[in-house]
Amino acid sequence: DRMRYRLRAFGLDLPLSRPLPEISAALAATYPADASGIRIFCDQAEAIGRALDNPGGERERQLLGQAASTPARNYLKDLILTPAPRRVLGSIGTHEPYSGLTLLAAMWRLMTRDGIWLPAGGMGAIGDGLLAAARSAGAQVRLGVPVAAIRVKDGRAEGVTLESGEEIAAAAVVSNADYKTTFLRLIADENLSDEFFQAVFFARQTGSCLQVALGLDPAKVDLSAFDDCDRVIHRRLEPGPPPDWRALELDPVALAGEELELGLWSRPGADGPGAALVIRVPAEYNHFTRYRIVPYTRLPAYADYKEKLAAALIAEAETALPGLAAAVMVKDVATPLTFEERGGRSAGSIAGWSWDFESGSDPEPRELVRTPIAGLYLAGCQAFSGLFLGGVPTAALSGIRAAEYALAGAGPQTPTLPS
Ligand SMILES: Cc1cc2nc3c(=O)[nH]c(=O)nc-3n(C[C@H](O)[C@H](O)[C@H](O)COP(=O)(O)OP(=O)(O)OC[C@H]3O[C@@H](n4cnc5c(N)ncnc54)[C@H](O)[C@@H]3O)c2cc1C
Known part of the structure; x- marks a missing residue:
């Protein structure tokens, strides 16, 4: 659709x-x-x-x-x-x-x-289709098994080590983790030149967001704003001062004055009796890191803080969708930390390399699939310097390229990354 x-x-x-x-x-x-x-x-x-x-x-x-x-x-x-x-x-x-x-x-x-x-069957349908095709071609797919390290010897990738400690040897490794995760976290830095390490370290990415996903009782909310659309880019008429991301806590009302994306992800009737609404607002990763001392854990104040911010976003969205707050049956709030840890995106970045003009703008996006490590190829939206087909289609094309290079045994190449 x-x-x-x-x-x-x-x-x-x-x-x-x-x-x-x-x-x-x-x-x-x-x-x-x-x-x-x-x-x-x-x-x-x-x-x-x-x-x-x-x-x-x-x-x-x-x-x-x-x-x-x-x-x-x-x-x-x-x-x-x-x-x-x-x-x-x-x-x-x-x-x-x-x-x-x-x-x-x-x-x-x-x-x-x-x-x-949106693909028929929802976003998950793409992954499910690829999984079924890979398995029927004889691939063994192991899900929920994080890779802790990509092992490199004499400049050549020779396999991966899983978080469990298990080692898997491989003639080629295709990493779908983003550039920063792959080169700053999974590969020991002695395998990289200082120049390349710094290029990866300093390369800028797109920002992250705060996302409120809601399951709604459609009898209690007026969804007519979505009669002839699925996504509304909403901003209140008098936004007021912008949120201060350096403050210990944001003013929730200021956050709600930013540009919001309101998305109706399922309509009552089409996928069941309820409705699903997603509210998104740009959010800065560094603002939230103080709530995490140990990975995958949060300080107790985090949950209350998320609730406060979410309440302000719901109140703002209610100006377009009367009755919204009373219609909420299920609520899930994600921050940049969630996108980082659950989505595996460094700093919770949404769409790969920065889109700012200053970060470099190519007439034709450069391919970044081959890497300085022999036998290691990158797949994913950062495997090109720009999202010329949109995020998901660009990522899909990179997977085809990575597979072709791996099969051909293509040699190493140090790509010029966006700055
Ligand atoms: C809120 C939001 C809205 C978006 N809207 C759109 C849109 O409308 N249209 C669009 O085209 N794109 C959109 N995008 C961007 C789109 O999601 C990305 O461009 C696309 O998912 C990139 O695909 P990828 O394969 O590069 O990375 P991902 O989809 O992030 O896949 C990377 C995978 O690698 C896994 N991984 C990472 N590290 C490890 C490890 N150490 N071990 C094992 N596995 C690991 C992750 O778990 C993840 O499954 C949106 C993104 C977000 C967050």
Whole structure:
């Protein structure tokens, strides 16, 4: 199913999963003083999108080269003077533009033309399908068995050691853990050059989030905001001061004034009598680390703190979904620590390498599947320098590449990582 997005912020109620010219026309009508800048941006984004589809020609290459070296922030600042349309077009949301122009155009193409899709049977269906295919081809799959180390001898991967201490010898190792986990945690640093170790250490990743997953009694909540969409990008009209991530505790109301994603993950009737809602807000990893002294444990204050933050997010979401708080039957709150420990993502990062312009912007994402260690290949969304197909499809493609390299016995290569 295609996920349909809507933006409800700045007093706008704008469907986003529509052709870009429609979005351009709606914004131009609302902000006539910026109408020409809005049209120019949307035309340019479409031209970059077409060049990404067919990058072969001289003109396309030139356009992509220029776009890759242009921060969206710089491009938009003189083009669209009113903050609301500049932020909407510059971030597909409510933030000031932060990425390069190519990535922004690619994300608009995804949102407005190609679509963001949920696989039939839900996200788990992809893993289940791969598992069944691997087993029927004779693979032995062991789940819930963490790898403690990748063993390297004379610059070559020779197997893994499990947390139980069991050793498995292998002609090739494909790591689906991210770059930082693989090279900073699983491989002893004497196997890496100082230069490569530092490149991995300092490379920036996308941020993390706080997520409230709710099971709802649909009789008690008005879900009509989702009548013609599945995801709402929501921000209150007067957000107030931003949360202070360096404070010991955040002001929950300030956190709820940030951009929220409200997602209806199951509708009553389709998957059963209940409804499932997920509320997400960007959250900083370092703010939460003080609640963990020993891995997989939390200090007692953590649970209360999460509850306080979740209550403020639910209260804010209730302005769009009347009756929400009283409809909650089940609640689960995840922080960046949860995404790190349960999801195996370093610092709880959601979508791989940083999307900020300053972190590097390639006209064509570079492949980072081969590594400086012979026989070790990386699979996953960080195995390319950018998410050119979206997170999950990019990760899937990297798995195919890693398998091809492993079968061919491709030699080591030190990739240039995003900075
Ligand atoms: C809240 C959220 C929303 C997202 N929304 C979208 C979206 O709408 N569209 C999209 O395309 N992407 C989205 N993403 C990103 C998407 O989840 C990732 O791009 C994708 O999962 C990356 O796949 P991967 O294989 O690289 O990593 P993962 O899916 O993280 O898989 C890595 C696996 O390695 C395992 N692992 C790690 N360390 C070890 C170890 N030591 N031993 C054994 N196993 C280990 C982990 O447990 C995990 O199963 C979202 C992510 C989050 C968190």
